Amino acid sequence: MSLKKLAIAVLVLLGVGGLLAYQLRGRSGVETADGGLPKTLTIASIAYPYKGQQTYAGLTQRIIEQGWLKEQLAKKGVELAFFPVPTAVGGPLINEGFAGKRIDFASYGDFPAIIAASGGVPLKLVVPVGRGQNAYLIVRKGLTANSIADLKGKRIALHRGRPWELPFSKLLDENGLKLADFKILNINPPASHAALASGDVDAVFLLSDAILLEQKGAGRIIWSTKTAPSDWKMRAELFARGDFVDRHPELTQLVADAYIRAAHWSSQPENRAAVIDEAARGDTPVSVVEKDYDEPRVTWRDRFSPLFDDFMVRHYRSVADYTFAQGLVRQKVDVDTLLDRRFAAQALKNLGLEDYWQPTATDSADAKKPGAPRS
Template sequence: MIGIRTLFRHLLAGAGLLIAASSPGSAADTITVRIGFASVGSDNRQFSGGSSAGVAHSEHYLDREFSDRPDVKIEWFFFKGAGPAVNEAFANNQLDFAIQGDLPEIIGRANGLKTKILLASGAHAPIYLAVPVGSPVRKVADLRGKKVSIFRGTNNHLAAVKVLAGNGLQEKDVQVINMDTATTNAALTSKDIDAAFGNFPLAGLAEKNIVEIIYTTKGDNPAYERHSTLIGQEAFIKAHPDVTQKIVSAIVKAARWSSEEANREAFFEFSARTGFPASGYRFDFSNQELKYRNTPIVDASIIESYRVQAKQAKEFGLLRRDVDIDGWFDRSFLDAALKQQGLVGYWQEYDASGKPLAAGQ
């Protein structure tokens, strides 16, 4: 016969098992979502700026979105190695989602990564060409034979190659040096290189009178623009469509806030948590509407841009095989978020040729 104390211990143990099994926060039931940024702040600060996803991270939009889901844990990762490092993490099943640029996404698809592109975050971004102050290099065509920093494998890479081609040059016509942002900034400061293609951190060097920005893709051919998107592992999206929807919905909310002109300065200040000055982001977004840069819409113009990028990446020798982008883009989660938040028609959409679509088209 079981004694009273023994019976009590068994009852307590059983109750504990029931609590553990029913608790949505128990280890066995927790869904950990790993989200990566193909960027990192200055001095390895764990922030990314200049995008709605960056705001969603720094202002805890996802934490609020998942406040009713204690079983979901969000983890953020920032990659100094940018897009190529994100692809490696995807290949090793270390990420579920990432905010990544167009060229590395295309390279990942070419190498067999099973992903879906869900929304834009960092669309229509320009690049810049910077030279040390006093340099005789005054235009893109002057780069022939010069030492030029280009961060290979990133979405800056293909944009830079297209700019070179538009000015009668190929990569082989310049001495390309593969450098990340921090190394590029140091090399420009020490004048160890003649020029660098890059993005907003170059504006910080210009502000300090270390470099001159002698060219920007702003106002030039729209085909030179760079795009970044939220991309996810197909397997995770299929297994957790409810979680995926909440992630997309949270970033759409951040995109709405980031698109309001009344929030322009606050957007730059949030972005400056990266350690890059707000003035650099201010310069980067100058003469452009926030709605244009912070749209979450993956429209026909962006899809066509990816199609052209994939073709050009092979033509310029950045890929060895053709890349089929059909079926890669999934707008279902975005469209659901837009409808739920009353934002259908809030952002302008463009057709494949880059022309604005009329409402309802």
């Protein structure tokens, strides 16, 4: 399937998300009769089961455990609800929730958010988070390939329409390749894990779960975004419905404050072990999280930076330009409209953290030539 057919693949995924969207009904911020505050404020986030309960990814879990946001909203008579999104459907289900006004905020990836914004969903990015997440190219056990070029004509599992598709596409472009040069299998991560282990595919493009597959002996990682320009990484931020932000700026500010409180706590060296332990809940061993985080060009503090600095803004301009140039979206997203800087800036002032994080203006010079094999 060509890159220009990605929009069709995304619509198919949206259909899958629609099958689950009923779970969101009744949990959205329904306005009161007098047009005042909503009865419920709903935040969606990727989640997975852990010890019989749902554990949420990233800062969302910390916000739940801190309890501050729930308390602040309760003072205003607003209930806080979290909606767990399975990794198998991810962005498409969140986009469905935003489009149907059944969720108010979501912590999710740049690529599905750009697709939603291009399709007319009035999203606002209200709190950036860190310096991005790494993606990995892993080949099956026994395969001698050492680069993406060595995989030409072979079977690669790639879950289409997910945030890590962008670094994969950029890797192909950098090497003068295109999707048609490979046999692409559009399957979700759990299915691709099994396919790699059984030898049904020659390679898989994944997030940190590729490290676990390598540790289990199912394959060998031959490339990652650790060796590419930093803005090749996928990002996940806090997005909000634009109409909710316009109607309830005071509630939006509370949510922004909560996420930056969580980012500040997570960024402190003494809390590193607890953050890694939270990230390792479920089927992800601590060793996988530690290896994924092992990247000298990203400091621990910057891993949680909420700044709208040049680095972050340039990333979204790059994503908007790239998705439009490749025909992945029909309308180019106006990044200036997407990024709402007001709430993160005010949260930093509210929390006395104006000087805690420093802006990053340029990319790190430590990156190796894009497409080079991992050392």
